[in-house]
Every structure is written in structure tokens, then in C-alpha cells.
Amino acid sequence: MKKTVSFILMAMLSLSLSAAKVVTSASLKLVADGKTLNTEAIQNAIDRLSKKGGGKLSISKGLYLTGAIQLKSGVELHLERGAVLLGSTNPDDYYQLQVMGDGDVVRKDNSKYALVLAQGARNIALTGEGVIDGQGQELALTIDSLVKCGVKSDPNYSKRLRRPSEIMRPKLFFFSECDGVEIAGLHLRNSACWGLSFDLCSNMNLHHLDVYNRAYWNNDGIDMTDCRDSRITNCRINAADDGICLKSYHKRGVSQNLVIDSCEIRSSASAVKFGTATWGNFRDITITNIRVIDTFRSCIAIESVDGSQIENIVVDGLKATNTGNAIFVKLGNRAQNDQGYIRNITLRNMDVELAFGRPDTDYDIRGPEVSYFHNPFPSSITGWPGHPVENVVLENINISAPGRADKGMAYVKAPEVPENYDRYPEFTMFGELPAWAFFLRHVEGITLRNVNLTLRDRDFRPAICQVNVNGYKDEGVNITLPEPKHCGKCHRHD
Secondary structure, eight states: OHHHHHHHHHHHHHHHHHTSEEEEHHHHTOOOEEEEEOHHHHHHHHHHHHHTTOEEEEEOSEEEEEOOEEEOTTEEEEEOTTEEEEEOSOGGGOOBOOOGGGGGBOOOOOOOBEEEEEESOEEEEEEESOEEEOOHHHHHHHHHHHHHTTSSOOTTOBTTTTBOOGGGSOEEEEEESOEEEEEESOEEEOOSSOSEEEESOEEEEEESOEEEEOSSTTOOSEEEESOEEEEEESOEEEESSOSEEEEEOBTTOEEEEEEEEEEEEEESSOSEEEEEEESSEEEEEEEEEEEEEEEEEEEEEEEEOSSOEEEEEEEEEEEEEEEEEEEEEEEOOTTSOOOOEEEEEEEEEEEEEEOSSOTTTTOSSOOOOOSSOOOOOOEEEEOBTTBOEEEEEEEEEEEEEOOOOOTTTOOOOGGGSOOOTTSOOOTTTTOSOSOSSEEEEEEEEEEEEEEEEEESSOOSSOSEEEEEEEEEEEEEEEEEOOOOOOOSSOOOOO
16 A cells, blocks of 8 residues: 555656746756856756746756756756756766765765755656766766875775775765655766665656666666665666665665566676665565676675665566576674574576676676686575574576586585675675585575576586575475586497
8 A cells, every 4th residue: 555655646746747837958048068067057947946836947959067966846857858968077066965864874985976966855856868977987087186186085095996985976866865756768877986876765766767887986777775665667777886776874774665677787796786785674675577687796686784684575577698696695794783684585487597707798897806716606595603594485496507617626515615794795705605506504494496407517516505404495496407428439339
């Protein structure tokens, strides 16, 4: 019932905004040369519309340069086909929001700079067939130069990676504590940091978006942090970091009643991920009809390492080709607070083809490779001693693994696999693993129903390795091994 009410409210938002007053870029005399800064004129128009009860700002074909702009309640920003909103490459043209919900935030690595901002706004929209381009690489390199020459200060500058920290680099969008948000139809490009970022927002409808975010490091596609009653549907995402990422920076935050449906994701990290920041809780989240291609890490990653309680998660319908890993579920204790759990997880109707090498070789900016020799990694579902992952169902799962494992490359026995429960969670976090399909450890209640595991080439490891697993139910696990190879010198004699 709650979800139905939310979607009705979203529909009412679209109708109310479409009937409101319309202001055009021509009436504002915006300069569409891609060089003249239009920030003040755009912001003044938004402010006036909001003060008069709301309305629509429509941008026609052309290149419009702007610094940070902030959407206000009741305003729709509409970009017609051919309209391009270009982000300034001067970092002084951006400012950061003062977020009211920061009192319970533990980590301070979440940038509050963005090209498009919104704070506490109600009933706002970004629509159209136009483009918003953050020009993120040039902007990030400008920030880097200014830090190196002492003009700007970045206490968290990474000397090892030689780049400015995330908190210095503007996102494409950053919305905080907003209610009633529609973003539809747009082509969204080239952030200096995360792409679309939403913090403590509710009743959002993101649909039919084309997100291409591969300009610089930490280029996530869409991030929802402690958001409720929202949908991401029919989106195409190509990201140098995680595609769709659900996070929690707020101890009292809850990510709840979220739907991700009918999206295509290409990523140099994970396609759909819970984490890594997991301070608040996640519950009642449905992920359906996802297409994953050329993705370096996991198709689906569910992580609780900072105390998050994750429950009632359903993934139903995922098809992946050329990806590094199918499923990664990790309950850890990085925050040393002993509070988190993961339970009631259902993964069904998944068809995954794993790659032997890196699936993302044509990315200019790629997720870092591990620094040790290893064989292809299996999926893993793991808790830590005394804290199992609980009640997992894997149903109608097809995984095609590459094989080609060699003991000369790496070899480990199950008792030798480190716990690493206090480490950064990633499907490579344990090092070499003693299985080619699933590594299960510290699990309480897991059912494998019609799970089909195919090995394309030889592998000395078993398909499934279990360590401290209770309540394991095999309701149809089918393993297909490759035909043995012959040297060509052997002959059969009847």
C-alpha cells in the first residue's frame, strides 16, 4: 500500500509540474555559445519560479555553460533535444550544500559539491531529451593542479594515487533531504566524482536515463544513500566505478522500499552494490530485470561491514555476459561494532557468463587489479565467526565459469582462507579461493534450487566449497564439466 501511494504521488507531481508556469531560455536571454557563464540567470529563474509556487524552466537547443545551480521546490528543469548544459571547469563556480542530516554521519568522504544541487526541496523534476555534461576530467585535473600549486587545500589528497580526494570533486547531481523527485529522459555525462547522488531523499522516480560516467576516478553511475520509497527504472548506465550503489552514511538512516528494474549496466566495478558505506539499515529492496555487460567485479554485491542490518532483499531476473563475478555477499565488521546482519536474501532467475580475463579492458579508467597471482574467483557468501549470513535462497541460477585454473598459479585449502572480516569488502578480499562456483562460509540456512553450474575448461577445484555452513539444502544443483582433452597421440582400440 505504501509503495502504491508513493507512485501515485509521483504521477501527481508530473501532472502538477506540467501545468505550471513556463519560462524559456530565450526569454532569459541565456547565451548558448558554450563559453559564457549562465549560472546567475538560470538560478534567478529557478528562485523566482519557486517563490511564485512553482513552474518549468525550459532550455532550448544550444550549449549553455554553468556553474552549480540549485533546484528549488515546485520547479522542473526541462532540457529539449539538442540542449546541452555544460558544467564549468572552474572549481570556484561550485559550492557545497550544508546538509542538515550530518549529525550522525561517521565518514566524511561524501562530496557535497555538484553541478545540480537540491536541499530539502519538494516536488522537483529534471526532464527532457537534452544533455547534462559535467566536463569532469578537465574539472578534476584543474582541481589537482590548484592543490599541487598551493592555491587550494585538500587535507585528504591521495599522494599514493596522485589525485584529489572525493570531497573536493563535484558530482553531477547531489540532492539532500528532498521529497518528490522525478528525473527522466536525460543524457547525463562526465562527472568529476559520483554521477547522480541522493542523500536522505524519498519518493523519487528516476527513469529512462542514459548515464555515461567514465571521465575520472570514483565515477559511480547512481548512488542512493539512506533513501526511501523510490524507483530506478529503464536506465542505461556505463560507469567507471559502481553502476547503481545503495549506501548508508547515517547511523539512523534506512534504505527502504526501493525498486531497481529494467536497467542495463556496464561497470569497471560492480553493477549493483549495497555498500561499501553501511552504517544504517537496508530492507525491502527489489531488483528485477537487470542486464549486465563487460563488468569487472560483481553483478550483485551485498555488503554489511559497518553495522548495517540488511534484510528482505530480492533479486529476480539478471542476465550477465563477460563479467568478473556473479554474486558477492559479505557480512563483516570493519567498524568493530558487532551490530550488523544479513538475512532473508533471495536471488533467482540469474544467467551469468563469467570471463577468464578482465572484462573491462577498453575502459580508460579501470578498477585496480589485485597484486597477487590467482585463479578465476568464484561467487562467495560469507559471514564471520559467530555472525552467519542467514536464510539465503538461490533459485534458477545459471553460472558459466571459465575454468583454466592451475595449481602453479595459486592453490589454497579451505582452512587457509583468511577471515579478513575487518577489511574492505570485495570479491577478491580473501585471495585465492578453493572453489570455482561458490565459496560458502559462516552461513545459517541456504537453499540451492535448480542451480546449474557449467565449467567451460578444466579446473582442479570443486564447484562448491562449504565451511561452517548449517542448513544447506540441495534442491537441484547440476554441475556440467568440460569434456576431457586428449593429446592426439592416444588411440582407442575396441
